[in-house]
Amino acid sequence: xxxxxxxxxxxxxxxxxxxxxxxxxxxxxxxxxxxxxxxxxxxxxxxxxxxxxxxxxxxxxxxxxxxxxxxxxxxxxxxxxxxxxxxxxxxxxxxxxxxxxxxxxxxxxxxxxxxxxxxxxxxxxxxxxxxxxxxxxxxxxxxxxxxxxxxxxxxxxxxxxxxxxxxxxxxxxxxxxxxxxxxxxxxxxxxxxxxxxxxxxxxxxxxxxxxxxxxxxxxxxxxxxxxxxxxxxxxxxxxxxxxxxxxxxxxxxxxxxxxxxxxxxxxxxxxxxxxxxxxxxxxxxxxxxxxxxxxxxxxxxxxxxxxxxxxxxxxxxxxxxxxxxxxxxxxxxxxxxxxxxxxxxxxxxxxxxxxxxxxxxxxxxxxxxxxxxxxxxxxxxxxxxxxxxxxxxxxxxxxxxxxxxxxxxxxxxxxxxxxxxxxxxxxxxxxxxxxxxxxxxxxxxxxxxxxxxxxxxxxxxxxxxxxxxxxxxxxxxxxxxx
Amino acid sequence: xxxxxxxxxxxxxxxxxxxxxxxxxxxxxxxxxxxxxxxxxxxxxxxxxxxxxxxxxxxxxxxxxxxxxxxxxxxxxxxxxxxxxxxxxxxxxxxxxxxxxxxxxxxxxxxxxxxxxxxxxxxxxxxxxxxxxxxxxxxxxxxxxxxxxxxxxxxxxxxxxxxxxxxxxxxxxxxxxxxxxxxxxxxxxxxxxxxxxxxxxxxxxxxxxxxxxxxxxxxxxxxxxxxxxxxxxxxxxxxxxxxxxxxxxxxxxxxxxxxxxxxxxxxxxxxxxxxxxxxxxxxxxxxxxxxxxxxxxxxxxxxxxxxxxxxxxxxxxxxxxxxxxxxxxxxxxxxxxxxxxxxxxxxxxxxxxxxxxxxxxxxxxxxxxxxxxxxxxxxxxxxxxxxxxxxxxxxxxxxxxxxxxxxxxxxxxxxxxxxxxxxxxxxxxxxxxxxxxxxxxxxxxxxxxxxxxxxxxxxxxx
Numbered sequence: 033x034x035x036x037x038x039x040x041x042x043x044x045x046x047x048x049x050x051x052x053x054x055x056x057x058x059x060x061x062x063x064x065x066x067x068x069x070x071x072x073x074x075x076x077x078x079x080x081x082x083x084x085x086x087x088x089x090x091x092x093x094x095x096x097x098x099x100x101x102x103x104x105x106x107x108x109x110x111x112x113x114x115x116x117x118x119x120x121x122x123x124x125x126x127x128x129x130x131x132x133x134x135x136x137x138x139x140x141x142x143x144x145x146x147x148x149x150x151x152x153x154x155x156x157x158x159x160x161x162x163x164x165x166x167x168x169x170x171x172x173x174x175x176x177x178x179x180x181x182x183x184x185x186x187x188x189x190x191x192x193x194x195x196x197x198x199x200x201x202x203x204x205x206x207x208x209x210x211x212x213x214x215x216x217x218x219x220x221x222x223x224x225x226x227x228x229x230x231x232x233x234x235x236x237x238x239x240x241x242x243x244x245x246x247x248x249x250x251x252x253x254x255x256x257x258x259x260x261x262x263x264x265x266x267x268x269x270x271x272x273x274x275x276x277x278x279x280x281x282x283x284x285x286x287x288x289x290x291x292x293x294x295x296x297x298x299x300x301x302x303x304x305x306x307x308x309x310x311x312x313x314x315x316x317x318x319x320x321x322x323x324x325x326x327x328x329x330x331x332x333x334x335x336x337x338x339x340x341x342x343x344x345x346x347x348x349x350x351x352x353x354x355x356x357x358x359x360x361x362x363x364x365x366x367x368x369x370x371x372x373x374x375x376x377x378x379x380x381x382x383x384x385x386x387x388x389x390x391x392x393x394x395x396x397x398x399x400x401x402x403x404x405x406x407x408x409x410x411x412x413x414x415x416x417x418x419x420x421x422x423x424x425x426x427x428x429x430x431x432x433x434x435x436x437x438x439x440x441x442x443x444x445x446x447x448x449x450x451x452x453x454x455x456x457x458x459x460x461x462x463x464x465x466x467x468x469x470x471x472x473x474x475x476x477x478x479x480x481x482x483x484x485x486x487x488x489x490x491x492x493x494x495x496x497x498x499x500x501x502x503x504x505x506x507x508x509x510x511x512x513x514x
Numbered sequence: 515x516x517x518x519x520x521x522x523x524x525x526x527x528x529x530x531x532x533x534x535x536x537x538x539x540x541x542x543x544x545x546x547x548x549x550x551x552x553x554x555x556x557x558x559x560x561x562x563x564x565x566x567x568x569x570x571x572x573x574x575x576x577x578x579x580x581x582x583x584x585x586x587x588x589x590x591x592x593x594x595x596x597x598x599x600x601x602x603x604x605x606x607x608x609x610x611x612x613x614x615x616x617x618x619x620x621x622x623x624x625x626x627x628x629x630x631x632x633x634x635x636x637x638x639x640x641x642x643x644x645x646x647x648x649x650x651x652x653x654x655x656x657x658x659x660x661x662x663x664x665x666x667x668x669x670x671x672x673x674x675x676x677x678x679x680x681x682x683x684x685x686x687x688x689x690x691x692x693x694x695x696x697x698x699x700x701x702x703x704x705x706x707x708x709x710x711x712x713x714x715x716x717x718x719x720x721x722x723x724x725x726x727x728x729x730x731x732x733x734x735x736x737x738x739x740x741x742x743x744x745x746x747x748x749x750x751x752x753x754x755x756x757x758x759x760x761x762x763x764x765x766x767x768x769x770x771x772x773x774x775x776x777x778x779x780x781x782x783x784x785x786x787x788x789x790x791x792x793x794x795x796x797x798x799x800x801x802x803x804x805x806x807x808x809x810x811x812x813x814x815x816x817x818x819x820x821x822x823x824x825x826x827x828x829x830x831x832x833x834x835x836x837x838x839x840x841x842x843x844x845x846x847x848x849x850x851x852x853x854x855x856x857x858x859x860x861x862x863x864x865x866x867x868x869x870x871x872x873x874x875x876x877x878x879x880x881x882x883x884x885x886x887x888x889x890x891x892x893x894x895x896x897x898x899x900x901x902x903x904x905x906x907x908x909x910x911x912x913x914x915x916x917x918x919x920x921x922x923x924x925x926x927x928x929x930x931x932x933x934x935x936x937x938x939x940x941x942x943x944x945x946x947x948x949x950x951x952x953x954x955x956x957x958x959x960x961x962x963x964x965x966x967x968x969x970x971x972x973x974x975x976x
Contacts, residue, residue, distance in 0.1 A: 104562065224524040428900035441908055446882045449911035456897050456904040
């Protein structure tokens with residue numbers, strides 16, 4: 033195959049660049065850079081939080097001070113100066129908007145550029161959107177309709193204010209504030225996030241969605257998502273992320289906690305498209321995220337992720353299958369191009385009897401990127417008859433990239449079964465030739481093949497996201513043929 | 515005291531005795547080894563690459579080291595004939611760490627094949643030994659004492675190979691000269707024999723020159739089942755162009771024997787290397803294989819199996835590095851774990867940027883046969899170029915109930931059916947042995963072991 037990467041037409045190259053890389057000029061309330069106990073107190077004070085939440089933050093902060101950054105991942109992380117980041121940046125709000133007309137027009141414009149116009153979303157797609165900009169939830173749509181069903185979908189701060197008992201009952205119970213370095217950091221300084229509660233027996237009438245965006249310069253984003261599906265409830269939750277293009281690196285350390293009670297089901301889908309840095313690896317978001325859910329009896333948690341952005345990704349959405357017959361699923365497509373690095377995978381921790389888990393991970397590496405799958409399957413002594421199936425495939429699109437697979441399988445029960453298989457290969461010359469014969473250009477052919485390769489995972493995405501994710505895949509790989 | 519520190523102290527206090535009883539070629543790398551160990555530690559359970567065994571604990575007891583080379587009687591080797599029916603082998607014994615040739619060995623060695631003690635080889639061929647000794651094992655990376663100073667996910671061969679270099683005084687030297695094909699398998703019987711807890715520091719240097727071929731059988735035994743032994747063994751193998759080497763390694767020692775064996779191999783163009791490591795009886799076992807495919811068309815096949823019972827722990831670790839284009843590797847490791855046995859597999863395949871057209875495969879399958887048995891598996895792929903075909907698979911499970919049912923339907927008693935299935939499970943590992951007589955011998959030993967026999971050597975006598 034001829035090497036196209038060098039002589040890509042300028043037009044194409046630009047098309048392949050980050051199209052969400054604008055920043056919006058709106059008033060932002062940023063606190064000075066640096067992290068100390070005073071900063072933690074200041075954040076808590078600015079948000080008018082109750083005492084218990086401040087204690088939670090301080091406990092996390094003190095634990096964080098004793099921790100050091102995890103080094104085991106197959107990532108080359110440049111030193112991060114945690115004192116050079118501002119830990120709180122909020123768009124300045126006048127009074128809370130009563131209707132769409134009252135939302136800052138510039139902000140609306142921002143979301144329009146993102147293609148998630150609150151107006152449109154609200155009217156046409158029926159998706160309820162909670163938009164989080166620089167860690168603060170800006171506007172939550174469709175709240176009235178949800179309220180009828182008893183579904184709570186609001187920003188984290190509102191939840192703390194309006195439903196303190198619920199938040200207090202669940203916060204930090206599956207990702208303890210001392211869980212790991214980044215979780216501790218988030219627990220200390222998180223500024224906002226989303227909160228979802230689905231009452232017993234309720235099937236959430238629409239897909240809930242959050243859009244995250246880092247806007248202000250020199251800030252980190254530390255949001256928290258807490259989802260509780262009570263007994264027999266169902267919810268599908270979507271998460272999307274973008275950030276402006278900047279030469280510096282931005283830090284994103286989020287936590288997602290999901291509680292799936294007996295017979296409930298949660299489907300969590302992510303399309304992650306943080307700014308990945310330029311071709312030489314300058315700038316980009318460091319995406320260090322802790323996501324974990326616990327499934328009780330007969331409950332089901334399904335993670336689907338399409339990861340195309342971020343300069344460095346460190347992310348392992350996990351399922352603790354605590355109840356009998358619980359089901360955990362993880363479907364992932366991770367694309368890395370240029371100088372991106374990703375170390376991502378899942379943990380399936382089987383505690384209950386007859387628990388089942390499925391892992392399907394598709395890695396695609398191009399350019400000079402490094403893409404690793406790292407996953408744990410653990411069968412505890414109590415996991416009678418548990419079953420896991422894991423499939424991890426890697427596709428290589430250049431001779432300078434790396435694709436790695438690091439599964440960890442620990443079986444402590446003699447009736448549990450764990451199966452793992454992985455393959456790594458180059459994009460098939462035969463398929464490319466077939467496409468070329470039919471007049472399909474190399475770029476387009478790669479897009480087609482990659483989309484076919486990722487289909488198994490894409491099919492798990494909700495419709496609205498699938499289309500976007502498919503476009504993202506092709507965009508992320510443009511200019512990488514060769 | 516820290517497990518490693520006791521050996522460093524031993525070296526500091528007795529290096530004169532140690533050096534006086536060893537040849538120059540083995541003494542030369544010691545100061546550097548000492549230097550490196552000063553800032554290292556032994557791997558612990560949970561370190562990357564060590565899912566089940568703590569090497570630190572393994573080395574913690576106060577073992578004696580035979581620094582003064584007090585000879586242990588060869589008579590101890592008497593019970594261990596270890597004959598393979600229908601194969602005449604060239605046999606030698608290694609008692610603890612001292613090489614003891616049999617009377618027939620030297621008489622029957624073909625021209626161009628040399629088998630002798632490493633110390634003697636260092637006197638006769640100082641240049642050859644100096645060039646190869648510690649060339650592979652000495653190049654390993656160490657785990658530094660500061661846990662945060664490294665991010666390398668590549669299996670880090672432990673400080674034990676450096677410790678071995680620090681304390682090693684003798685071992686086995688095998689050289690097959692260019693173009694010579696040694697038809698008779700060479701058999702080395704390792705025997706642990708001492709009345710007090712003993713650390714045997716063994717070393718083996720195998721040089722198979724261009725176009726030469728040879729196969730080596732080794733087996734480990736314990737003369738007494740009531741004494742603690744620790745065997746620290748390092749093998750370095752060099753395969754020239756088009757050379758071929760098979761190593762079949764069998765452990766049937768005792769529950770009180772710990773074994774830490776490391777094999778390093780470097781393969782030139784077109785060479786073929788097969789290694790098969792079987793653990794049938796032992797206490798704690800750690801086998802690691804570190805194979806570098808440095809020339810085009812080099813091929814490596816690594817196979818291993820363990821049948822663990824009681825409180826046995828068996829950990830197999832592999833690291834196959836493809837450094838040249840068109841190289842192939844295939845790994846097959848299987849375990850059956852019963853009682854409270856713990857098994858682990860840590861296998862990695864690394865394909866370097868230059869190694870286009872590599873084919874690398876790895877399979878690890880395990881049967882967990884009792885509620886308190888445990889298995890950990892870490893199959894890993896690290897790939898840095900694109901013209902590759904790589905795959906790995908790992909399973910942990912039980913005997914197929916459908917197959918059991920099928921056999922029971924046909925009137926085969928449960929116990930026997932289970933045995934047949936377990937034997938069938940191990941069949942493809944046994945198939946990697948290319949000497950037919952040895953293959954059937956191994957199958958027989960596996961059958962005996964599966965039927966619950968622990969005293970395989972006694973059975974061997976009969």
